[in-house]
Amino acid sequence: MKKIIAIANQKGGVAKTTxxxxxxxxxxxxxxxVLxxxxxxxxxxxxSVGADGYNFPTTYELMKREAKPEEAIQHLEAFDIIPANIMLAGAEQEFSQIGKEQRLKETIAPVVSQYDYIIxxxxxxxxxxxxxAFTVADEIIIPTTAGIFAAKGIRQLHDTIVNVQKYCNxxxxxxxxxxxxxxxxxxxxKDMRELTEQIGEYIKAPIFKTYIRATVAVEEAQARATDLFTYNGDSTAAADYAAFVDEYLKGDNQ
Ligand SMILES: Nc1ncnc2c1ncn2[C@@H]1O[C@H](COP(=O)(O)OP(=O)(O)OP(=O)(O)O)[C@@H](O)[C@H]1O
Ligand SMILES: [Mg+2]
Structure with a gap:
């Protein structure tokens, strides 16, 4: 097993899922x-990848300990996935107080060694x-858009990560x-440089040199339940994400 990576930002629509x-x-x-x-x-x-979120166990059943990870994993052409549906919205209320942060870590443990990357x-x-996610993760990647940068939001995210580091992981x-x-x-x-400096100051984290350009191919691929590289490997976002994967691996190997 190499890495468990959480993709996170409490701001909506910043391309976490993408x-x-x-x-x-x-x-x-x-x-x-990859899982x-x-x-x-x-x-x-x-x-977005055409997994079945309704007829098989999902992350919800996994975290409730009603299904084993092997039963919840779907093996797709693009990558393996444990899917989710709206039932997971009950997690906040349903999971008992003690050890509730550890549920994902505990329940996926049996399959972790089978993968190089779990995202x-x-x-x-x-x-x-x-x-x-932060409790089981080795690393967090924070996607953000330039236009809706909010210092307060990034600070809150950083505070949450610091608390997890202190109490859980x-x-x-x-x-x-x-x-x-x-x-x-x-x-x-110039805006990009200023933005980068601002974010860096707030959370003292590295900024990936690659940034992902906006292109309609992203939504088109998701609408067709196909991964971006298969749908249109020539699109700017596919090229940018390919460069990002390379940059990530370079840092990962150091
Ligand atoms: N590079 C891009 N170019 C154009 N559209 C994009 C790009 N990346 C993401 N999008 C679109 O922006 C929208 C939000 O992206 P996405 O769902 O990945 O964000 P998210 O952070 O996961 O959102 P949420 O907070 O709701 O989970 C989607 O419609 C997606 O297709
Ligand atoms: Mg999302």
Whole structure:
């Protein structure tokens, strides 16, 4: 087992799910064994790769200890996935107080050694689900868009990570911040540099040099339940995500 990576930002629509799918598909294409876990009750990752979130056990049954991880994993062409559906929205209330942050870590433990990378897509919230992802993760990747940068949100995210480091998982670290949905026409390079410096100051985390340009191919691929590289490997976002996977692996090998 090499790494468990949580993709997180409590801000909605910053390309957490897109990044999870692209990183997973990119790593799988390089020959790694990859599992993704949909930890978002919206089930967007599940839908975006055409997994079945209703007729088989999901992350919800896994975390309730009603299904084993082997029973919840679906083996798709793009990558393996434990899917999610809206039932997972009950997690906050249903999971007992004691040890509730550890449920994902405990329940996926039997399959962890079978994979090189396990990548977890989290919901746009800093609740018990995201904390479960941080508790099992080695690393956190934070996607963010340039246009909706909010210092307060990034600070809250950072505070949550610091608390998890203190109480649940002292080894988890931020692998980096990934700028997504970048539009060269509306953001100039100066803005990007300032943005990067601001974020870096707030959470003292590295920024990936690669940023992901906005392109319609991303939504088209998701609508067709196909990974970005298979749908349109020539699109700018596919090229950017491929460069991101390479950059991530370079840092990962150091
Ligand atoms: N590079 C891109 N170019 C164009 N559209 C993009 C790009 N990346 C993501 N999108 C689109 O932006 C929307 C939000 O992306 P995504 O679902 O990945 O974000 P998210 O952070 O997971 O959202 P949520 O917080 O709701 O889980 C989707 O419609 C997606 O297709
Ligand atoms: Mg999402």
């Amino acid at each position: 990044t999870t799918g692209a990183l997973a598909a990119g790593l799988k294409q390089k020959g790694y064994k 993704t876990i949909d930890l978002d009750p919206q089930g967007n990752l599940t839908d 977890i897509d989290t919901p746009p919230a800093l609740g018990v689900l995201t904390v479960n 002292d080894k988890v670290k931020i692998a980096g911040i990934l700028l997504t949905k970048y539009n060269p026409r509306s953001n100039n390079n």
